[in-house]
Amino acid sequence: MTYKRTIVITGGAGFIGSHVVRLFVNKYPEYKIINLDKLTYAGNLANLKDIEDKPNYRFVKMDVCDFEAFYRLIQDEKVDGIIHLAAESHVDRSIKDPFTFAQTNVMGTLALLQAAKLYWESLPERYEGKRFYHISTDEVYGALSLTDPDGIESPFTTAASSEHHHAYGRDFFLETTKYNPHSPYSASKASSDHFVRAFHDTYGMRPS
Ligand SMILES: NC(=O)c1ccc[n+]([C@@H]2O[C@H](COP(=O)([O-])OP(=O)(O)OC[C@H]3O[C@@H](n4cnc5c(N)ncnc54)[C@H](O)[C@@H]3O)[C@@H](O)[C@H]2O)c1
Numbered sequence: 001m002t003y004k005r006t007i008v009i010t011g012g013a014g015f016i017g018s019h020v021v022r023l024f025v026n027k028y029p030e031y032k033i034i035n036l037d038k039l040t041y042a043g044n045l046a047n048l049k050d051i052e053d054k055p056n057y058r059f060v061k062m063d064v065c066d067f068e069a070f071y072r073l074i075q076d077e078k079v080d081g082i083i084h085l086a087a088e089s090h091v092d093r094s095i096k097d098p099f100t101f102a103q104t105n106v107m108g109t110l111a112l113l114q115a116a117k118l119y120w121e122s123l124p125e126r127y128e129g130k131r132f133y134h135i136s137t138d139e140v141y142g143a144l145s146l147t148d149p150d151g152i153e154s155p156f157t158t159a160a161s162s163e164h165h166h167a168y169g170r171d172f173f174l175e176t177t178k179y180n181p182h183s184p185y186s187a188s189k190a191s192s193d194h195f196v197r198a199f200h201d202t203y204g205m206r207p208s
Helices: 017-027 045-051 067-076 091-096 098-121 184-203
Strands: 005-010 031-037 057-061 081-084 131-134
Touching: 005 017, 017 031, 017 045, 031 067, 045 057, 067 098, 081 098, 091 098, 091 184, 098 131, 098 184, 131 184
Parallel strands: 005 031, 005 081, 031 057, 081 131
Antiparallel strands: none
């Protein structure tokens, strides 16, 4: 079967990625969805049992740091889009093992970006119709202050939610908020964000 688009979703065996993969596989049968995951302690394919036999789904066990293997994969599969969720994501672990976080989150993201750049620039349409969608975290901005500890007047507190939920502040992070990472985890995610932006500004790649 010929698919309208082929999309790689990295980290698809993880907590958030498995929901993203399921959504895309079911909602877009005309797209081929490739779930790329190293299956670390955080990945579990049992999360995706219900879609593993769908014709538009493929699982590939791969490390995002393996530039050569990823470059081959996106050429073989003619990949149009990458949704990048794979990461070392546990703050406490990053305090004990910052090297692994820098390796996966920074070098892994850079490997995907460089492979996508080389492949997409080799095509006649170049970046037209191609997208690199990078998943960051609010933690790159640091922490919001407790301006409204009781949640009174908070736009998040409705009559229905007030018994169970209190907002902690009235400030928001915006896309223009200054980066202010503090943990090795957020420092590695901030660094990967900067590489994604650099690939847009330097090469014209279309990231989101
Ligand atoms: N969970 C949250 O609350 C939260 C909040 C903000 C942002 N995020 C971001 O969302 C993304 C997904 O988070 P999550 O909670 O689903 O993470 P998770 O830890 O549950 O899943 C991460 C997935 O990435 C895979 N992985 C790890 N290293 C890899 C590597 N080197 N190569 C290939 N795959 C690898 C793991 O096997 C796992 O399946 C991450 O980028 C994270 O930084 C998460």
